[in-house]
């Protein structure tokens with residue numbers, strides 16, 4: 184039955200009660216049972232982001248440059264603070280967007296238009312040579328702009344393979360991509376080597392730090408072994424980093440940066456031939472919530488460098504213990520050597536998807552990896568709070584699967600959904 188508008192309006196209290204009741208069927212993310220989609224450092228930081236978002240609930244960041252000086256100021260400051268964090272040189276520029284996918288699409292478009300101008304070929308579409316582990320946002324960009332994505336297999340340690348990527352280049356290549364880290368394996372690609380390749384071949388290197396950009400710098404400050412991934416690496420032309428992931432800011436908020444003003448110039452959409460005059464935007468979308476800008480600004484101001492280091496300290500205490508507990512379980516092993524807070528593990532003697540199936544009976548939404556078959560989780564503090572329950576259920580699920588004669592699971596790995 185198709186839903187229809189209620190013929191008469193309903194009281195607010197009923198509607199709000201409905202909203203709360205409908206949640207009953209959702210995954211218990213606060214209880215750590217969602218393997219992705221959600222990020223939380225603490226209830227207090229979420230509450231601050233929410234309050235700041237609601238303060239700017241009605242304003243439209245599309246009008247930041249003309250109508251809302253406050254939004255413009257916050258956006259500029261967020262970008263500038265991030266440029267410092269990513270060791271960007273003088274003259275580098277950046278923009279806020281509404282998410283990682285939008286940042287990737289815009290970086291691809293900016294690279295294409297810059298390369299068209301640089302090569303004097305205004306019709307060049309070209310190809311993007313990327314590690315097989317890069318996010319499908321690049322394939323979405325390619326679909327929109329008629330580009331080709333050449334996915335190159337990763338090495339045995341699940342990282343990008345610069346030599347194999349070089350072999351995939353041709354005269355129509357416009358962009359190289361590495362991740363910091365990639366979503367499937369949580370490992371940071373060898374960005375220094377990719378930077379050397381980009382410099383040697385005169386190509387644009389994009390670093391997709393969407394998922395780890397706002398965690399990796401603090402991990403490094405804490406002395407953890409984090410390979411260079413930002414503008415300190417020669418050859419990195421652009422970088423994307425999501426505020427709404429490990430920046431712990433409210434959705435929707437991401438950032439994208441360019442090494443030089445000449446590159447950043449091509450990011451803008453500037454249409455002059457319209458009855459309403461000139462139409463200028465820095466995002467793919469037009470109207471966008473100013474709340475995302477205010478939320479990010481507020482969380483940055485509240486946490487500062489010390490605050491982010493404190494959050495990272497707590498998160499890594501949990502992640503290190505989590506990895507140790509997985510490794511201590513007979514038959515289980517971690518996929519690669521994940522650098523941050525994405526961890527995938529597999530089993531030698533049983534089908535790990537069947538374990539995920541058993542776990543789902545207790546409300547743990549399966550997060551799966553396809554190559555190799557593994558259980559995958561992108562974790563933050565709700566996962567820490569529920570870790571003992573997780574391992575109790577994991578142990579029980581493994582015992583059920585080991586004692587059963589059923590065949591492989593028919594579960595399918597999936598990230599988004601219809």
Ligand SMILES: Cc1ncc(COP(=O)(O)O)c(C=O)c1O
Pocket residue numbers: 281282283284285287318320362364365366391392393394425437
């Ligand atoms: C490495 C990487 N890049 C890009 C994205 C896309 O981000 P969004 O879902 O905000 O569009 C993700 C999402 O998980 C990601 O892991």
